Amino acid sequence: MSDVKELTIGALARAAGVNVETVRYYERRQLLDAPPRAQSGYRTYGPSDVDRLQFVRRAKDLGFTLQEIGELLHGDGLGSTTDVAAAAQAKLLTLDHEVQSLMEQRCRLRQLLQICDHGDGQDCVALIFETAPRIPASPTPEIP
């Protein structure tokens, strides 16, 4: 009754839906603590390790890099609420920049396509050759 569930690395990986190699990789990256070992040398994990691993995956899905996740986990303030909030706030900004950049690309691409559709054909390729990409997208979505 003491240690209800002991997991091997494979079980942990399945529980979190990741590859075994990924678990070892995360351990190397210090995103997971090095677990105690059985006599055999096998890693033995507990339920909290599943939580930890899922935290890492969710943070990654939220757009944080493994580097940033590491800093959150082992930052000076040991991952305090304010740290997380600040990081999320910052991430939101970079995300907005990325979106805007993609939207600008999209805009230029659509311009190109419109000219291709309307034009007599031959000009289309020349357009990429000759037009400078200086279209400012739509006037910035402004999504706070």
Next chain:
Amino acid sequence: MSDVKELTIGALARAAGVNVETVRYYERRQLLDAPPRAQSGYRTYGPSDVDRLQFVRRAKDLGFTLQEIGELLHGDGLGSTTDVAAAAQAKLLTLDHEVQSLMEQRCRLRQLLQICDHGDGQDCVALIFETAPRIPASPTPEIP
């Protein structure tokens, strides 16, 4: 008056605003033709090479990978208009997917932040631990 401007690799690179190494790299990737060499072995470029290099850069700025650019340049139809248009159309789609994915991330991130702001603090980190990321963003921007 015959060969008005002969460019060295450095001059070409400067003209297109890229690194010399990048030019050599593009030649390896077959995005640029191997140019004639001077007696010294130096590459000698003409003005059309500047156009070609700028084409590659612009296509890249439009979101095409070097792989795709290569296919456009040396595709079966030797980079016909329809090829370019089709590629642009396809690229537009993947771009939309990327934007939507980012917007979903953004949405989840903002949710997190709102809970962080409104909550009593301590819950915030736990949230990342425990909430599943299953928010469908805003109902899909629908930008044709």
Next chain:
DNA sequence: CTTGACTCCGTACCTAGGTACGGGGCGTAC
């Protein structure tokens, strides 16, 4: 006792798009 699944470890490899290094040759201006 053997088979098959699982684990250990270190190291190499992958994608994309370059950048850097090092030893050597050319070109020109003082």
Next chain:
DNA sequence: GTACGCCCCGTACCTAGGTACGGAGTCAAG
């Protein structure tokens, strides 16, 4: 004639986030 800048080449390295390989040890079932 030599110093400085530019060019040649091949190869190694970089970021990010893993994935794959290979030889060896382990565990549970039949």
